[in-house]
Amino acid sequence: MDETTTTVATAQVMPVGDDSKLPHIIIVGGGAGGLELATRLGDKLGRRNKAKISLIERSRTHVWKPLLHEIAAGSMDVAHHEVEYQAQGYWHGFQFRYGEMTGIDRKKQLVFLAATYDDEGRQITPIRSFRYDTLVIAIGCVGNDFGTPGVREHAIMLDTPEQAERFNRRLINACVRAYAQPEPVRPGQLHVAIIGAGATGTELAAELHQTTRGVVAFGLDKIDPEKDIKITLVEAAGRILPALPERISNAVADALRGLKVDIRTGSPVTAVTAEGVKLSDGSFIPSELVVWAAGVKGPEVLAKLDGLEVSRSNQLVVTDTLQTTRDPNIFAMGDCAYLVPNGAKAPIPPRAQAAHQEASHLYTEIQRKMRGEPLRPFRYRDFGSLVSLGEYSTVGSLMGFIVGRNLFIEGLFARLMYRSLYKMHEMALHGPGKVILDTLSRMLTRRTEPVVKLH
16 A cells, blocks of 8 residues: 555545535645636635635645746745735635645545645644535646656756755855865856756746856856856757747747857757766766756646546646546646647647636636536637746747737837736736735835845
8 A cells, every 4th residue: 555545545534624515616736727716716705605715735835837947047036926825815715725635535525635744844734635516626737857867866847936946056055166166167067957948948048147147246256157157958859949939949049049058959868967968969968057847747646536537748638628537526727737629739738828717717617517507618829928038038929819910029028028927917816906016016125135046
């Protein structure tokens, strides 16, 4: 009997839940889509005592995932952007349940949670289970190392704010160590290899070019950033940003090469070591700082959810109503859901705009389900793609149904559009008043702080 089975069996002995006759709606995962859905349902149903809304999340704070590359680079202080789940639930009519889902019982309609512990090993919450009438799974995706040797030991993924902060600390420590050591900076010591040239990898490369020079400027004058610091971006496909239009890919590649970022395409990584990265063409990239941003898959727990269907990438397969194929009371949304729209050849991509649209769709459809009305299919709209290169540039495209045709954009207008995506997410969580005040506060605070995080 494995650990998950033991947890579920123990939890079945001591189920926890509200015996109220109100419908129980549980959302597992407090990412962009999950938290937006919990907030809106809490405001609409929870506050009015029409349903009991619960959000289950293993972290205590929320950070918008597209910002993780800025946390890793040190250009953003996570403390200024994280949302406390407990407070958000109190303000918006939903109950926050702290813990990690380990399994479900579809017949008894229970969600099982593992026990939680503090840094000293003391138990915070016991193994628990919660009853649901409607369950929404929105736990996102995680990096896929494809079984590549050495990734888990020597590379850092960017799935969580904790991982992003870990890389940032490793980067700062490497710079301070190089400055303090008596011998010259050795080859690869301050080299960063980013594996995977999707949006996260390319945006991280540009942010690192800026922030590493900012770190050195704060007194680490022994380090020559042009000579000692090197950033290499590795992509197995034939070009960077392979999922985006080629024009965007070419524009971003030109901008990165202008920053002297070394771009390697068409050669997958075969191993990661403490000294660097090995490629399939036999070449070796010296690097003691490696970020793995290549590929995504569903978290392991999705394959253990009482027989729910999963895809080859371990995502929950859903119908066009976002219901799982084997249980109409269970929905999946965001990066952990696998849906190929009618007439399409590929599934809906793991993007923040998809999670936002799915949250808006389920907000109305869950209420229809409660009224016994038939559910309507979800229609994904691709609003385009934007890639931010920090302070250097932003490029992207807007899709035709916004402006009448596909429009390539770059520069200030593209940067404003990129920032507006985050503001839309904040608006969904807090409303316009708080967002305006927080934005002004951050603008004032930035004038009294270093441009990069130094700890």
